[in-house]
Amino acid sequence: MEFFNNHKTLFLTAFLLFLVLTIFVCIQPAIKNQNNNAPLPNAIALSDDAVKGKAIFIKEGCVACHTQQVRNVDMDKVWGSRPSIAADYAANLRTDIWRNTATLMGTERTGPDLTNIGLRQPSQAWHLTHLFNPRIVVKESIMPSYKWLFNAKELVLKTDVIVNVPEEYLAGETGKVIATDDALYLVAYLQSLQQTKLPDGTPEPDFLYKKPLTTNSNQNPSNPNLDGAALYVTHCQACHQADGEGLKGAFPPLKGSKIVLDNNPELMVDIIMNGYAGRVKEGYAVMAAVGTNNNLTANQVAAIMNHEKTSWGNNSLKVTPTQVQKLMDFVKIKSKPQ
Amino acid sequence: MENLTRLKKLSLTIILGTGFKASLYAQTVANTKSNIGTWLILCLLTAIVLLTLIVAYRLSIKTNEVRKTARKAENDTENNRFKKYLNTLDSKQIETFLKIKNNKPKNVFSYKSIKSICILFLITFLSTINNNLVFAQPTTTPASLLSEWGIIITIVLIFIPVFAGIIFMLVKITSFFKKYQKLQDTHEAKQFAEYLNNPLDAEVETTLLKRKKALDYTLTHNELAGNLTADDDKGLLQQVNTHASLPFVSLKKKALGRYAVEPDLAKLILWFIGTATFWLVLGTSVGEYLGIKFVAPDVDHVSWLSFGRLRPVHTNMVFWGWASLGMLGLGHYVVPKVGNTPLASLKMGWYTLYFVNASVIFGTISLMAGINNGGGEYREYIWPIALLLAIGLVLTLINFIKTIANRTTKEIYISNWYIVAATIFAIVITLVAYLPFWQNGLGETIVQGYYMHQGVGMWFMMFTLGIVYYFLPQQLNKPIYSYSLGILAFWAQIIFYTLIGTHHFVFSAIPWWLQTIAIVGSTGMLIPVAAGSTNFILTFKGAWYKVPSSYTLPFFLVGIIFYFTGSLQGTAEAFKSTNLIWHFTDFTVAHSHIAMYGIICFFIWAGIYAVVPRLTGKEAPQVTVGAHFWLALIGLLFYSVPLMYGSTLKGLMWVEGEKPFIESVVFMAPYWLWRAIGGSLMWLSHLFFAYNFYKMLSGSNVNNVNEMAIQNLNKFYASADTTL
Structure with missing residues (x-):
């Protein structure tokens, strides 16, 4: 065709076709989404520390393995209570003159999604130990160690944050492991990652592809025979470890623990639902309100408790879901400031 | 009975x-x-x-x-x-x-x-x-x-x-x-x-x-030949093998001598391909190391070598360093050749080489130092570094268009359609990806989906297709099966491929209509892919016998097969049902390797093995070319098949949702080990390739001895002249 034997018309046609499609499928929707979405009214802006932490997150390329998006499919329910929406990302603006916006949605989930990590794992002590070497707390992890965010010091200042590291992970270094500012910023950023509740009255988008919950499914909270061991791995093991021994100087053992062995389960339910700071003086970290944060039901809490009460040589009275439900209602009232 | x-x-x-x-x-x-x-x-x-x-x-x-x-x-x-x-x-x-007819045997x-x-x-x-x-x-x-x-x-x-x-x-x-x-x-x-x-x-x-x-009756065996001794007075016999021995590997045909390429252009092209080879070896060494880190996460604790920083180093280095420079090198040969005119400006060619290489060098250092653009895949280079790349592309575009304007043919051969369009699109994509006006909030993600897929489809794929449209018919010594199919594939590629970017974010917060368009566009990719691969395969028609005796054609063939399977796999991945299982798993990694390695790399290698002997007059040892081919192919299969299998099971595990996340990590360990093994084979094949390239540059062969003898004689006569 004569039309295409002219290089000007040929390449101009191809260029214009591509440009029009680009505007239609990329530029126009991008501008529209950029301008028509605002952060949710009750969204908390990142603190200064968290902003610096986000920069570390970007610098270290964490997005290569961690997503920050809860898709609107049922299987993503474990990562958040509702699907992520455009407003969740609206607060992400251009980083600086050199660097682009970082929504950090990610495309690979080699590691867990982090949309709600601040709620799921709020403990600073845990994050610092985990960052120093993830295998200290999660034996099977393949995450890199971020040792360079820490210093080993003989002389510890009062302001220094000491990180609990077992000797075998020190690789011959002596002294206390101190978190650098960068490490603390990064943890502050991780702690800030929490899903914002939709304003009252806004219907939450649905999770699609719901699968029928079979009665013996571990996802079905009303299943009376929940697998406590699996729930323990998901919610507790990262700190208290598979052998129930905890981590010396950071997370207390459950094996032989007075509270776990106590035949009156009230305190144990209280700790699971409201968190615990009772042993900070002994060097143990503050425990988060794991049960409340993860919306655990009485059934699930009972399964976890019974697993803890009967494992690693522990042998105490089992609890029933109704008993736990009663206590949960009770400690809920107790936790509310009067 | x-x-x-x-x-x-x-x-x-x-x-x-x-x-x-x-x-x-x-x-x-x-x-x-x-x-x-x-x-x-x-x-x-x-x-x-x-x-x-x-x-x-x-x-x-x-x-x-x-x-x-x-x-x-x-x-x-x-x-x-x-x-x-x-x-x-x-x-x-x-x-x-007849002998025994007198005897009467009785049975x-x-x-x-x-x-x-x-x-x-x-x-x-x-x-x-x-x-x-x-x-x-x-x-x-x-x-x-x-x-x-x-x-x-x-x-x-x-x-x-x-x-x-x-x-x-x-x-x-x-x-x-x-x-x-x-x-x-x-x-x-x-x-x-x-x-x-x-x-x-x-x-x-x-x-x-x-x-x-x-x-x-038997023939005398000289009915046709007669009784005279052989004398090839028309020079028909070529490549006579005088010391035949039991071959360890099958002997392939040698590259045919063609008219010489201007030495200046040859030098430029060799520099393109040479630096590309360097980046291939380095980039895949990094990739290999990353693969090892999946199996042994504590292999080092150096910040510059940590996984998160090295991953973009690997991807960007093989994208811009290896594949792009390799393609540009071949492009600088093809564009003038099919226009039957010299390259418009060698100087621009050299500047392109400098700019792209500089971009990769600075980009690599900055990424390892922890300076990146914000985590969007394949645009991790910050804009000043990406700008160097873009300048290189703009120079190439001007150079190519000028060359085509000077062409002595009436038509613009299809190769140049693809190559120049790819260069235009790459510039557009880079601008869209780096201009700040539409990058806030979800805009960034929409641009990201567009950019990462257009980079692969409109730059690498289109450019490589242009190269194939030239080298495949040339190596087969017959015209492309259908010029019209090539043109159909060209426009269909632009129409459908441009739409599919968002399929990387199906089920995300991106508007549904955009996701739907992406899925529909992915299905539409059937048209250009089927048209392209049919066209290539049918070009082989009647010339299949040439494949076993050539060492470039197997590379083309593997590339074509993966072009078909790899592209359609992409279509299959875009559907919602498959997204449920495969999204976020290593399936994507396997797919991108099938595409970028199985298609792009194999095509580039085929082009390099076809063009470099023509530039230098020297060929690589066929044994090591064979080793390169087989190690790369087997390595790719070892790499991708276990990853696809394992990640499918992992995806199903996630859908089922009964087990803690960490178990899906533990589950993948054997498949990651296979990935590391396959990756090692691929890496080894690149060492062979580098060696082959070296041999094509400076190896010695029989032709050279002849050449040297003539030169010696020349010198001898020259010196005789002066002494006289």
Whole structure:
């Protein structure tokens, strides 16, 4: 065709076709989404520390393995209570003159999604130990160690944050492991990652592809025979470890623990639902309100408790879901400031 | 004969009878209870029924054969038959016959076929009894007992002799028919011998003698060549192998000598390809190291070498360093060549080389230092560094368009459509990705989806296709199958590929309509992919014989196969149902390697092996080219297949949602190990490739010795001139 034997018309046609499609499928929707979405009214802006932490997150390329998006499919329910929406990302603006916006949605989930990590794992002590070497707390992890965010010091200042590291992970270094500012910023950023509740009255988008919950499914909270061991791995093991021994100087053992062995389960339910700071003086970290944060039901809490009460040589009275439900209602009232 | 037909009918009835009984029994069992025992017995029964059916089938075929031959024998007159035999005698047989015709051998044939028939009856009878016994037993067994392992084992044990019996019967029937056939043949032979011997017919003898002469005729082997010694006075014989030995690998054709490329352009192209090779080896060493980190996360604790920083180093280095520079090098050869005009500006070519290389060098250092653009895949280089790349692309575009404007051909060959369009699109994509006006909030993600896929599809894929449209017909020495299909693929690629970016974010917060368009566009990719790959494969038509004797064509072929499978895999991945399972898993990694490695790299290698010998006049050792090819191909399969398999199971595990996340990490460990193994093979193949490139640059071969001899002579004469 004569039309295409002219290089000007040929390449101009191809260029214009591509440009029009680009505007239609990329530029126009991008501008529209950029301008028509605002952060949710009750969204908390990142603190200064968290902003610096986000920069570390970007610098270290964490997005290569961690997503920050809860898709609107049922299987993503474990990562958040509702699907992520455009407003969740609206607060992400251009980083600086050199660097682009970082929504950090990610495309690979080699590691867990982090949309709600601040709620799921709020403990600073845990994050610092985990960052120093993830295998200290999660034996099977393949995450890199971020040792360079820490210093080993003989002389510890009062302001220094000491990180609990077992000797075998020190690789011959002596002294206390101190978190650098960068490490603390990064943890502050991780702690800030929490899903914002939709304003009252806004219907939450649905999770699609719901699968029928079979009665013996571990996802079905009303299943009376929940697998406590699996729930323990998901919610507790990262700190208290598979052998129930905890981590010396950071997370207390459950094996032989007075509270776990106590035949009156009230305190144990209280700790699971409201968190615990009772042993900070002994060097143990503050425990988060794991049960409340993860919306655990009485059934699930009972399964976890019974697993803890009967494992690693522990042998105490089992609890029933109704008993736990009663206590949960009770400690809920107790936790509310009067 | 009568006996035989009856026998056949009888055995058929017996066999079918048992089969029917068996199936009846199977039904009752299936109705009573379904457990392992019943299933086992059902399987066994089905096996027996199948076996007996096979026996019956064989029996009927055999009897038919026998009947046919018998009928034939009856219908044919003796004379006719024997004349046929006469014609089939070979020379040696005729000779023997003529020698011994005076002797009268007497052969007595006798065989008692009764014996075998008796055996057959006995076997069938026994097997029926056996069957009856067996079936009698389990029907009296209460169904509940079938769940007992002891009972099951016993039943299995009982079935064994039944099987053995049926098989024995099969063997016996076969041998019976063989014997029967033999009997017939011997009989026939006897008659034929008598026919030959009896009348001592002169006619027969002359026929045979004539036949023998005809059979003994051989050619003198110089009917066409004559008796003169060979002299290739037209220079038709090339590439004569004077020291033939047992080849360890098959010998491929050498590259044909073509008219020389201007040395300045050759130098530029070699520099492009040389730096590309360097980045390939370095970039895949980084990739290999990353693969190892999946298996051994504590292999180092150096910040500059940590996974998160090295991953973009790997991807960007092989994208911009290896693939882009390699493509640009080949492009600088193709664009002027198909326009039949010199390259517009060598200087611009050199600047492109500098800019792109500088971008990769600075980009790599900055990424390792932790300076990146914000985590969007493949645009991790910050804009000042990406700008260098973009300048290189703009220079290339100007250079190419100027060259095409100077072309001496009327048409613009399709290669140049693809190559120039790819360069234009790459510039557009880079601008869209780096301009800040639409990057806030979700805008960034929409741009990211667009950018990362257009980079692959509109830059790498289109440019490479342009290269293939030139080199494939050239290596096959025939025109492309259909120019129009190429044009169709060109426009369809632009229309559909541009739409599909968002399929990387299906189910995300991006608007549904955009996701839907992406999925539809991914399906539309069937058109350009089918058009392109059909076009290439059909270009091979009538020239397939060239593949085994060429060392470049296998690279093209693998590239074409992966172009089809890899692209359609992308389509399959874009659907919502598959997204549920595969999204976020290593399946994407496997897919991107199939695409970028299986398609792009193989095409670039094919182009390099085709073009560099032409530029330098030297070829790589074929053994190491072969090693490169096979290691790369096998390595890619070891890399991608286990990853796809493992990540599918991992995805299903996530969908099921019963197990803690960490278990899916533990689960992938063996597949990651396979990935590391496959990656190592790929990496090894790149060392071979680098060696091959070195050999093509500076290797010595026979041609060179000739060249040097001529040069020496030249020098000698020159010096003789001066001394005189």
